[in-house]
Amino acid sequence: MRKSPPERSGTVARFEVNFTRYLDANGKVVSTPLPRWANDPEVLLPLYRTMVQTRTFDTTALNLQRTGRLGTYASSLGQEAIGTAIASSMWTEDVLVPSYREFSAQLWRGVTMTELFLLWGGDERGSDYQGPREDFPVSIPVGSHACHATGVAYAFKMRRQKRVAVCCLGDGATSKGDFYESLNAAGAWHLPVIFVVSNNQWAISVPVEKQTAAQTLAQKAIAAGVTNEQVDGNDVIALRTVAERAIDEARFGEGPRLIEALTYRLSDHTTADDASRYRDESEVELQRANDPINRLKTYLIKSRMWSDQDDQKLNQECKQKVEEAVKQYLATPKQPSQAMFDYLYEELPVSLQHQLDAALISEDHG
Amino acid sequence: MAEITLVEAVNQALAREMSDNKNVLVLGEDVGIDGGVFRATAGLLDKFGDERVLDTPLSETLIGGVSIGMAAQGLIPVAEIQFMGFACSTIDQILNHAARIRNRTRGRLTCPMVLRAPFGGGIRAPEHHSESTEALFAHIPGLRVVIPSSPERAYGLLLASIRNPDPVVFLEPKRIYRLVKQEVPDNGEALPLDVCFIIRPGNDVTIVTWGAMTHDSLVAADKLAEQGISAEVIDVATLKPLDIETISVSVEKTGRCVIVHEAPLSGGWGAEISARLAEHNLFNLLAPIKRVTGYDTVMPLFRLEDQYMPSTDRIVGAVNEVLKFE
Numbered sequence: 222m223r224k225s226p227p228e229r230s231g232t233v234a235r236f237e238v239n240f241t242r243y244l245d246a247n248g249k250v251v252s253t254p255l256p257r258w259a260n261d262p263e264v265l266l267p268l269y270r271t272m273v274q275t276r277t278f279d280t281t282a283l284n285l286q287r288t289g290r291l292g293t294y295a296s297s298l299g300q301e302a303i304g305t306a307i308a309s310s311m312w313t314e315d316v317l318v319p320s321y322r323e324f325s326a327q328l329w330r331g332v333t334m335t336e337l338f339l340l341w342g343g344d345e346r347g348s349d350y351q352g353p354r355e356d357f358p359v360s361i362p363v364g365s366h367a368c369h370a371t372g373v374a375y376a377f378k379m380r381r382q383k384r385v386a387v388c389c390l391g392d393g394a395t396s397k398g399d400f401y402e403s404l405n406a407a408g409a410w411h412l413p414v415i416f417v418v419s420n421n422q423w424a425i426s427v428p429v430e431k432q433t434a435a436q437t438l439a440q441k442a443i444a445a446g447v448t449n450e451q452v453d454g455n456d457v458i459a460l461r462t463v464a465e466r467a468i469d470e471a472r473f474g475e476g477p478r479l480i481e482a483l484t485y486r487l488s489d490h491t492t493a494d495d496a497s498r499y500r501d502e503s504e505v506e507l508q509r510a511n512d513p514i515n516r517l518k519t520y521l522i523k524s525r526m527w528s529d530q531d532d533q534k535l536n537q538e539c540k541q542k543v544e545e546a547v548k549q550y551l552a553t554p555k556q557p558s559q560a561m562f563d564y565l566y567e568e569l570p571v572s573l574q575h576q577l578d579a580a581l582i583s584e585d586h587g
Numbered sequence: 588m589a590e591i592t593l594v595e596a597v598n599q600a601l602a603r604e605m606s607d608n609k610n611v612l613v614l615g616e617d618v619g620i621d622g623g624v625f626r627a628t629a630g631l632l633d634k635f636g637d638e639r640v641l642d643t644p645l646s647e648t649l650i651g652g653v654s655i656g657m658a659a660q661g662l663i664p665v666a667e668i669q670f671m672g673f674a675c676s677t678i679d680q681i682l683n684h685a686a687r688i689r690n691r692t693r694g695r696l697t698c699p700m701v702l703r704a705p706f707g708g709g710i711r712a713p714e715h716h717s718e719s720t721e722a723l724f725a726h727i728p729g730l731r732v733v734i735p736s737s738p739e740r741a742y743g744l745l746l747a748s749i750r751n752p753d754p755v756v757f758l759e760p761k762r763i764y765r766l767v768k769q770e771v772p773d774n775g776e777a778l779p780l781d782v783c784f785i786i787r788p789g790n791d792v793t794i795v796t797w798g799a800m801t802h803d804s805l806v807a808a809d810k811l812a813e814q815g816i817s818a819e820v821i822d823v824a825t826l827k828p829l830d831i832e833t834i835s836v837s838v839e840k841t842g843r844c845v846i847v848h849e850a851p852l853s854g855g856w857g858a859e860i861s862a863r864l865a866e867h868n869l870f871n872l873l874a875p876i877k878r879v880t881g882y883d884t885v886m887p888l889f890r891l892e893d894q895y896m897p898s899t900d901r902i903v904g905a906v907n908e909v910l911k912f913e
Contacts, residue, residue: 318656349693357659358691362683368649369684372656372664379612379638379662386656398676402649409644564690565729567697567752570781570828 236443238436241463242453246511248519256462262526268309268457269521270535272301272514275325277539278334281547282341286492290551292343299455299487301325302513303419304389306460310468311387318357318370318388322419326389330356334546335553342550345560363424364394367403367416374407374414374477385471386414393424395438404445407477415467416442416479419454421486426499442479454482455513458520485511558584590768596738597627597703597759599773600745601665605635607775608663611749614641615650615667615703624669625705625764651677651702655684658700663749671706671758672715678723685754686729698754701745706734707799707849708896709762711889718886719798719850724756725827725859731755732826733780736801738769740824743778750777760798767802781825783833789819792906793837795860796847797823800897804847807902818906826856834860835867842873843909847897852880874912877905 227233243259245251258264279298285291297304304326308317317323317330324337331352340347340359348358357373360366370388377384394400395418407414418438422429435441442449452463460482467478485508489496496505521527558580562569569577591599605611612635613628619642622629632640643650647668654664668674685698708717725732733748733755735741741759748755786801787808796804801822808818819837823829838844844864846857857878864876879897887895 316660345691345693348691349695354695355660357696358688360684362679365648365652365679365684368652368680369656369659371649372653372658373660374656375641375653376657376660376662399648399652399679402644402646403652406644406646406649406653564692564694566689566731567694572781572828572831 236440238439238449238451240451240453241459242456243458243462244456244516244520246455246516248516248523255458259458260524265517265521265526268305268461269514269517269527271305271309271325271329272457272517273535274539274542275301275305275328276514277536277543278324278328278337278546281543282338283492285338285547291338291341293491293493294341295321295491296488297322297324299508299512300419300421300484302457302460302517303417303454303482303484305329306457307387307389307417307464310461310464311385313353315385315387315468316355316357316370316373317353318366318373318386319359320363320366320389320391320394321359321361322391323359323389327356332356334543335549338546338550339553344553344556345564346553346556364390364397364399367394367400370414370416371403371407371412374412375410377413378410383472384413385468387417387468388414389417389419391424392418392420392422392429392432392438393427394418395441396432401441401445404442404447404477404479408446411476413471414477415464415471416477417464418479418481419484420481421484423486423490423496423500425490425494426496437481439479439481447477447479449479449481451481451483454484455511455516457513457517484513588770588772590770591738592765592768593735593738593741593759594625594627594764596741596771597745598629598631599771600742600749601628601631602634603773603775604746604749605631605639610661611663611665612639612641612657613665613667614643614654616643616645616669618642618667623667625761627703627759628667647673647677648680651680651685654700654702655680655688655698658698658754659688659696663699665701665703665749668702668704670712670716671704671720672718674702674704674720677702681724681730681754681756682727686727689753690729697752699752701748701755701757703757703759705761705764706758707760707762708886708889708892709799714888717889717892719848719881721758721826722850722854722856725856727827729753730827731780732758734758734760734797734824734826736760736763736798736822736824737767738771740778740784740822742771743776744780744824746775747777747780751780758798762799763802781828781830783830784822784824785819785833785837786822787818787820789817789841791817791841792819792843792845792909793834793841794818794820794845794847794902794906795823795834795857796820797826798849800847800849803897803899804902807899807906810899810903811906816906816910823860829859829863831860831863831867835864838864838868839871842871843912844872844876845879845902845905845909846876847879847902849881849896851883852878853883855880874909877909879905
């Protein structure tokens with residue numbers, strides 16, 4: 222049935238955007254009741270460990286890049302809580318469709334640091350994840366992977382599988398057509414897909430107020446008929462609460478969701494960027510106080526789940542693991558020229574054989 | 588057996604493959620109850636239901652993009668873009684993702700999808716409905732570009748494209764959707780991809796073409812035969828990867844080559860074929876290679892279409908020119 226217009230003038234629809242935060246920047250509880258697992262070290266400590274591991278990885282990656290042993294690298298400094306919370310709310314058989322700043326989510330899901338180093342070190346094998354075989358590789362073009370997550374979710378729904386596709390994007394991606402087209406279709410088809418927007422407030426040099434006049438990015442879901450919410454992206458307890466609920470609901474037929482996680486990009490966009498060209502160091506300094514790792518650590522210590530000694534030990538362990546990964550990465554010989562042709566098609570077309578031969582000859586001749 | 592048109596052969600191949608493989612689905616604008624604006628998907632909704640015959644929102648980027656997600660999950664999406672001119676917004680998805688996801692993941696994820704679109708002029712349609720941008724796609728590594736030119740080849744090549752484990756852009760020459768009819772047995776037998784078809788043998792000159800222009804080329808060959816000139820006509824069929832071997836062997840025999848396509852001259856796929864022939868056949872060419880193509884102009888609205896598109900007279904003229912060289 223087509224809809225007729227209402228009989229009289231007046232408001233025909235109302236919308237709202239809800240925000241969730243449990244811990245403030247000092248790790249103090251500002252909203253109760255906390256979820257039950259917020260007192261359970263078996264839930265919280267793995268989250269904390271992944272966040273610390275991600276930061277250790279990040280620091281090492283920057284060092285490797287500066288010493289010429291890694292290519293251009295996009296740091297996730299200050300955004301570690303989001304991916305950790307999201308991935309910890311997913312089932313193994315769900316599918317992550319990440320952008321390029323989601324190391325914590327990828328590490329949680331079993332992508333190895335060696336693989337991450339390989340990718341940013343210019344080697345396709347870094348996206349041949351031995352762990353989450355069905356997860357997507359990072360999408361470098363911003364926002365285009367929202368469509369892929371939508372397609373993955375369609376496949377789940379069509380097969381009656383209780384699985385969820387989770388797409389991670391940044392604030393810049395919410396200006397793109399692919400993002401809107403995906404949200405719209407996900408809504409129309411009622412798909413089990415979650416879009417997580419890490420609003421780190423900068424898309425390279427363009428601040429979010431120049432991206433959009435929208436008051437929140439979460440509200441961009443409203444026009445698509447998709448449920449939305451906003452959450453403190455540096456509060457892992459709030460994030461996990463929101464993510465777990467959204468993913469569970471999507472899994473059991475409640476449709477898609479857009480989660481906007483408010484955070485801040487403490488780093489340059491990438492190692493090829495110099496953020497001092499466009500933003501004040503004083504702004505960054507203020508934002509450091511919101512650090513998600515310190516926030517959780519303070520809460521854990523206050524709740525007697527953690528100590529400074531534990532923390533030192535963990536940092537040592539994380540460093541050791543990264544060093545192992547660096548060794549493996551640096552010891553991995555580069556692929557032969559043949560590798561350019563090996564995965565272009567399932568079978569190399571006859572017409573490409575000559576080009577392969579030429580590549581092999583020039584390889585032989587150094 | 589009843590004779591069917593090219594668009595009916597497309598429909599027959601889709602129905603066949605959807606019956607044989609439950610992972611195959613079609614999606615696009617108006618592909619459901621409407622059966623597609625050219626009726627290529629007519630009747631499929633009733634047979635296979637709305638999950639496998641999916642009317643999408645009016646979102647071309649999405650149509651290409653969701654297909655990639657579906658394909659990575661093991662489905663085989665056959666996506667329809669209503670007219671080739673509207674495929675531009677999804678070229679990002681095809682170029683940056685569909686064609687490279689196998690390579691990017693070292694074969695972990697693959698993209699067995701088909702993107703169908705009607706292309707070319709000649710149906711008195713509005714602007715942006717008549718382009719021939721096959722060379723844009725043929726330039727992309729990791730992609731296949733397939734163009735049928737008869738009901739038989741539409742059926743066999745579409746089956747092959749759907750069964751192919753890599754992404755295929757399948758461009759349908761809409762001017763000849765209903766021009767000729769052939770008996771096409773629904774036997775599920777695919778034709779080979781990556782090979783050219785010699786559709787008329789000859790000795791004096793090789794005419795290389797694809798899509799709707801195969802018909803104009805065959806008509807030209809008939810006219811040439813009246814002048815006592817024997818033209819060999821090759822339907823390239825798979826533009827990428829290109830079977831230069833078949834073309835090269837033919838030109839070795841005839842020593843003369845005319846390439847015919849609707850798309851603009853510069854950077855058209857004829858340029859690639861011509862360059863390859865220069866590499867392979869320099870010493871058995873008896874005359875310069877000649878191209879008969881659309882002009883490097885915007886495709887005109889339809890009152891000037893006939894002036895834009897290669898005519899049989901232009902093809903005959905080009906052949907006569909290359910025959911002037913002794």
